[in-house]
Amino acid sequence: MKSYDIVIIGGGPAGLAAAVSARKEGIESILILERDKELGGILNQCIHNGFGLHTFKEELTGPEYAGRFIDQVLELGIEYKLHTMVMDIQADKVVTAMNREEGMFQIQAGAVILAMGCRERSRGALNIPGYRPAGIYSAGTAQRLVNMEGFMPGREVVILGSGDIGLIMARRMTLEGARVKVVAELMPYSGGLKRNIVQCLDDYGIPLKLSHTVVEVKGKERLEGITLAQVDEKNRPIPGTEEEYSCDTLLLSVGLIPENELSGGMGVDMNPVTSGPRVNERMETSIEGVFACGNVLHVHDLVDFVSEEAAAAGRNAARYIRNGKAESKGHVVTLNPVQGVRYTVPCTIDPEKMDDTQIVRFRVGNVYKKCTIGVYFDEELIISRKRPVVAPGEMEEIKLEKAKLLQYPDLKTITIKIEEA
């Protein structure tokens, strides 16, 4: 069996950044396994601009951002295999994969970095009543068809869900000559970034209907139209509010789910809130030497943060290989998300082993205006940050200082909560 110090599952933004950072830490033997025909992952179909402001201090398109990391991977001579699907990973880090040239093969990894990304929530998960005609796509599928394969899925479009991909596709379809009639969102707030509402909907006069959903799908062979209805506070359609739209295409932008079949299969401890692995401050999962980063860990809004997180995973995987053993279990502080805070990444922090600054990222469960993010070391309020507005569609973060944590030798729990005025 072939062996590598570090095997990275996935050659998207997370896998690429993890590989580059592990190599820069001196690890020679690294292998990236990618199932698509090229490196870069989802960025290849995200042809819009707005990537890289944090990482490169300039505004790039998705393929350009990926290109910067692909160039580094090539320059550093990091090995990768394309068209290669990982079937299974065992807790002892034996990776089983297959491709057309080599058939099925196994690799012994010293450390594994999980960087498989996420996939779109499908229509089946939503239970829209009606027929199942052609013309209903996930927004990401439509994005791939338009931007990479050069096909237009349709001419008259309704979009359900206001996630960023749906908003971006509203603009893209409009520019390609389609009529996007409406974007409907079940929740009373948008799931996407505010800037995308402005530059993808407002710029083109596309209405956004909050607290609305599709209650009927019409057409037997091809989609002919849909019925929208307003929903009440329990998300139940309100009779009498139905509106009909004729359309040949319905795009669904209704959320992303981390793709963790492999992680679950190897027995990694999962967080049901994010559907991603639980990790410590080193991005290490419950299995030593197995790290996770990017959208497989939790779904991000910004690729810049994926790269940052993945670089940390790569650095720590390199450290694990160099040390030749797992870090001794020291003082573990648990992060406790409550009161509006849905989860945190990481889930635990070891004050001795953390970097000088640790960024903790989280999402909130609702829109809160003029609120305060409160961080408590056990019972004591340590950080109190005023925020004009926080929303589920936009990831939040707080910074923890190592020096501060070390002042609290008996610290057990760091609680993060939203406090309304």
Added chain:
Amino acid sequence: MEKRELICIGCPMGCPLTVELEGGEVISVTGHTCKRGDVYARKEVTNPTRIVTSTVKVLEGKADMVSVKTREDIPKGKIFDCVRALKDVTVKAPVHIGDVIVPDIAGTGVDMVATKQVL
């Protein structure tokens, strides 16, 4: 005096901006948290601009399409002229990031450049 409320599109923070105008002249910008916001607000109320991204067909390449963008932002009113000008454009592989695909697109003075390598 006229007041306009904007959301900055300079970065994903989406800062809420308030611009005060007097006779078409910007008097003040508030709400921004960086320089980008001030620049955006002034432009947005006088001459709004956007970067336009799209794709064109590639001949004899490993991929069928290559992504393109305007090298700089162009006036908002020119967006559709710009995508129309791309309608029948094809390029022959290889294409590299930064290659000019259409110079001076739709008379904007801005080049349309490739954003992906297709060999």
